[in-house]
Amino acid sequence: MSEPRQETQEFWRHAAFRELGLLKARFREHRYDRHTHDGYVIALITDGCERVRVGRQVVLAPAGSVLVVNPEEWHDGEAGAEEGWAYRTFYPSVALLSELATELGQPHVPLFPQALLDDPELARLLAAAHAESTSPEATRAETSLLTALRRLILQHGDADRPAEPLDRSGSQRRLSRYEQVIEDGLAGEIDLQGLAVAAGVTRFQVIRDFKKLTGSTPATFIRDRRLRRANRLIQEGASLADAAFAAGFSDQSHLSRSFRAVHGITPGMFRKAG
Known part of the structure; x- marks a missing residue:
């Protein structure tokens, strides 16, 4: 074989x-x-x-x-x-x-x-x-x-697409608020309660909003934004350890595991190409 x-x-x-x-x-x-x-x-x-x-x-x-x-x-x-x-x-x-x-x-x-x-x-x-x-x-x-x-x-490309439909449920407006809270708090702990309070809804509504608009969970969305921040910091010259800390990962190993799971390469390879 x-x-x-x-x-x-x-x-x-x-x-x-x-x-x-x-x-x-x-x-x-x-x-x-x-x-x-x-x-x-x-x-x-x-x-x-x-x-x-x-x-x-x-x-x-x-x-x-x-x-x-x-x-x-x-x-x-x-x-x-x-x-x-x-x-x-x-x-x-x-x-x-x-x-x-x-x-x-x-x-x-x-x-x-x-x-x-x-x-x-x-x-x-x-x-x-x-x-x-x-x-x-x-x-x-x-x-x-x-x-x-x-x-x-x-x-x-879709050059003749119509205008975006109006969102009547408020989910899109709330998602913008969730995103702001997440971006402001990436370096620390982010929980459902904090997102719910910021938007004036229940934690269950937070979960429903993310599922409806992103097809994913709040945790996956937060991890995604942490990786984006780490990517940007690495491109700007930060060390892998500093990027991991600033983006809210528990340590450099946590960043490396998440990075490879999403990008298929290690943060070191990404930085070397910079």
Whole structure:
């Protein structure tokens, strides 16, 4: 019997867009916990199959397909086949895609209604952009990325979406309040009672609001925001221990476990790519 393929992961920054992170990974046993990003996730599956929950839908992404996750969308990821999956992923910011959309004459920040895309030409362009992301010729790296993102935005972006519907239940208003309390208190203890008092509701209502609007629990949401803060602090040069403390993790090991469960890499790898 052949040995299972080793899990590998490599993370780096784009040669022309230093804020743009890229990941090349192969996983079999690894499972991503549910989480969000403040930017986009664009993943080209190169081998095997990944199973992903995005919002309330479940998709199976085979080799050759492209997965797109919008900012703030809850998602996870795991093997969708026995052999696992391999992929090449881009993490562009909202600012970058918004700038490109404006140049392309699009009226809104790009959103992508379909998480799973079957577009061989897009897959080819993304593969080239990922491979050339470390090119010593910065113009070449920039051109290949912009070419791929242009096709993604024009062919798959939702440029004509209607205005956001009004929220009549108050859940969205309360979620904004919860978010503020969480951001202000990340370095300390955050409990349901504190969130409930801040919004003038019961703890059960807090749980219902998070489930309704994020599809997740308050605890998962808080962990997600702690990781975001740690990410930012690490990028700004903080030590892993200081970032863990400032983001409310019990210690550096706690940060490392949570970081890998969500990002598939260690905080050290993330910092080294900075």
